[in-house]
Amino acid sequence: MSADSAAPRTHRPADDPVVRDDADHWSGASIVPSQSIAGRALTLVIAIMTFLASLTAGAVTVIDDAARSWASDIGREVTIEIRPIDGVDIDAEIRRAVALAQEFSGVGRVHALSDDETRRLLEPWLGAGLDLDALPVPRLVIVEIADPALLDLAEMDREVGETIRGASLDDHAAWVDRLRAMAGAMVVGGVTILVLVLVALVLSVVFATRAAMAGNSDIIGVLHFVGAEAGFIAREFQRHFLMLGIRGGAIGGGLAIAVFALAGWLTQGTAGIPGADQLTAFIGGVSIPPFGYGAVLVLIFAVAILTAATSRFAVHGALAEIE
Structure with missing residues (x-):
């Protein structure tokens, strides 16, 4: 055995010409094969995670937009409810309620629902052909608010209670508070799901990075032996x-956008169907606002950056264990 062959092997410094030539060689070829079963499987996992996260983000924007629209619509009107009382002409009370509401400043249009409108309002729950005289159904007077700053709701409530028999004023404040609380809880739940999906994505990338390093341990060992820096391997x-x-x-993001577009088209195409109309009335149609599509695009780039950053940290951690 020659002296040269018996000499112990040592790591070459990073600035050694051989190491620089080796780095130049590997700069044109990736340490990890670009097309592998594990790579395709991870791409599928990332696509599924991004799809679920995008659906969650889109649902959150739909709920938030619907809640804001509901609160805005409800806040622009109040309702005078007139309950039937024996011996009282309810039609006369309705006319008096309309005249009373029109006297207040800040009030816009005042409209008393007709019997046909009341029947259509109750039809989804009580069925068609409803006899209003056979049931104690309150009659409604819709008061639209033109200028909330000029309207004194407390005074209107007092006047309605004192002047109109069987009448009360509903400003829908309780419903608005409940709606906001419900929408807030759903948004928090959606954001929580989104965070959990991203955490699952990070863990998947960590395991995939570890598996890729284990599968290419020989190459990584050679590069590490000849003095390649951890940063070079991490960048690869x-x-x-x-x-x-x-x-x-x-x-994943493209599929989510396609699902949003299809859902919007279906809700428009099913207009007039009772069940679809009720869903549209509840959430305002499955129409993603522009902000929702922007959130999906941001999420696509965020997933890519998160995947790359996670793999880099995982590689640095694994190399630190080797050293």
């Missing part, structure tokens, strides 16, 4: 997982 993995994140995020 980061570039690989960034491309996987971009592809998976684009697939």
Whole structure:
């Protein structure tokens, strides 16, 4: 055995010409194969996670937009409810309620619901052909608010209670508070689900990075032996997982946008169907606002960056254990 062969092997410094040539060689070829079963599987996982996160983000924007629209619509009007009382001409009380509401400043249009309008309002729950005289159904007077600053709701409430028999004023404040609380809880739940999906994505990338390093341990060992810096190896993995994140995020986000567009088209195409009309009245139609589509696009890039950053940190942690 020669002296040269018996000499112990040592790590070459990072600025050694051999190491620089080795780095130049590997700069044109990735340490991790770009097309592998594990890579395609991770792309599918990222696409599914991005799809679920995008659906959650879109649902949150729909709920928030519907709640704001509801609160705005409800806040623009109040209702005078007139209950039937034996021996009292309810039609006369309705006319008096309309005249009383029109006397207040800040009031716009005042409209008393006709019997036909009341029947249509109750038809989804009580069925068609409802006899209003056979049931103690309150009659409604809708008072639209033109200028909330000029309207004294407390005074109107007092006047209605004292002047109109069997009447009361409903400013819908309780319903608005409940609606806001419900929408807030649903938004918090959606954001929680979104965070959990992203956490699951991070864990998947960590395990995939560890598996990729284990599968390419020989190459990593050689590079580490000849003095390649941890940053160089981490950048190779980061570039690989960034491309996987971009592809998976684009697939998942694109599918989510397609689902949003299809849902909007279906809700428009089912107009006139009782069940669909009730759903539309409740949430205002499954129409994603522009902010929702923007959130999906941001989420696609966020997933790609998160995937790359997670892989980089995972590689640094694994190399630190090796050293």
